[in-house]
Every structure is written in structure tokens, then in C-alpha cells.
Amino acid sequence: MFWWQTQAGDGLRVAFTNTEAGNLALHVGDDPVQVLQRRAALEKVMGVPDKALKFMNQVHSADVALTGSGDPSAAAPTADSLVSTDGSAPLAVMVADCVPVVLIGGTPGGGVVTAAAHAGRKGLLGGVLVNTVDRMRAAGAADIRAWIGPAVCGECYEVPGAMLEEAAALMPQVRSRTRRGTPALDLPAGAAAQLAALDVDVVRVGGCTLESGDLYSHRRSSSSGRFAGLVWRS
16 A cells, blocks of 8 residues: 555654555546545555545645644645644645655644645746745744655656756756656656755655556556655654
8 A cells, every 4th residue: 555654753654655555536537436435445544533634636836735633524725735734634645747745844842844745847846845845944843854755757757858948947956868868857856956955854765657557657647546645643
């Protein structure tokens, strides 16, 4: 069910699911009943209450939403980053080639701030990670750590030359080439560089979504499901 997981201290866990957990997205044409059943099964493995896991309506923006552990029937916010200012809400970010980023920061009183961000090309270049870190620090977070999960790698994310030049003008670290020498973008490298510049400690989990059959990839199949990056208190 998990591609990778770790204990992050203070009872917190970080994980990224794989295809064994199944598609977790409601917007890809899958049977919604089955999707909700998979989410419930994931919550059971995580050890969190039913319907506690917070998802987003992701739109490739740089918008950040705050969430708490309140009403489980509340609609998912339209945003590409979720921040829990007290770490009480289990958070999820769904991807299938874009970069999932999970973040944790401590607060002076011994508390914690957590976040989950969806960093696709538009969101990454638009500042979704910058906005996430800013919102966490506004909530008192310090010593922020980030885990960058599986995404399409810089040798597989082929793009038109003009798109590469436009992106690299904003973030030089995304410049890449495929194995055939064609223009490509390395979004995980860009995310790591941007977070490091924000004084965030970064762990790159690795894994290319296009190359691994254990991960969902929209570039491999337009009808692909979505796997999730997660942060929660166990």
C-alpha cells in the first residue's frame, strides 16, 4: 500500500502510497463508491478516524488553504496546498506525475504545523511551495522539513523547447534533457532547490512515475488514477 513511509518524530508519519492502495481520486472517472472505500481502507491502515483524511480539489494553482480536524463532511477546498496549523488533521495530496511535497515544522510551544502540497509545473513556477512555507511560518513553524515524493523524472518529462526556456528563465534548476537529448523539465530538482533556498531541510524520496508500474502516471495513461502523499499523527 505504501511506496515509502517514515516516522518523522512526535508521533508523526510521512508516506506515499502506490498502486496497491488503488486510485484515491474522485475526478478521474472512477466509481466514486470504490474510491471512498479505498480511502476508508487507507485511513484504517494509517490508524486515523473514518473520513478524517483531508483532500483538496487541486487545480494547478499556487493557492494554500488552512484545514483543521473538524467536520468530516466539509467540502474539500479548492487549492493546491493544505496546511494544518496544529498538525491535528491528516493531510493528503494526490498526484500522477506532478511533485507531491509533504512538510512538517515545529512551533516554539512544542506544537507542530503540517502541510501537503501539489507542485505541478504551473504550481511550482507560480510559487505554491513558497506560499506553503510562508503560511507555515506565519503559523509559527520553524525548522521546517520537506519530503519530495515520486514524480516524473527529468529524463522522462519531455516538453516543447519554448516551454523549457520559459520555465528555466524562472527556475534554472528545472532545465533537463531526455535520454534522447530532447528538452525536458526536472520538477523534483526545481522543488528541492526552491525549498533549500527557503532554508527548508529536504528529503528526496525518489521514484519516477512514468518508469514505475507501481505508481500512477498521467503521461503513461490519460485515464490514470492518483496516488497520495500523506502526513498524519499515528
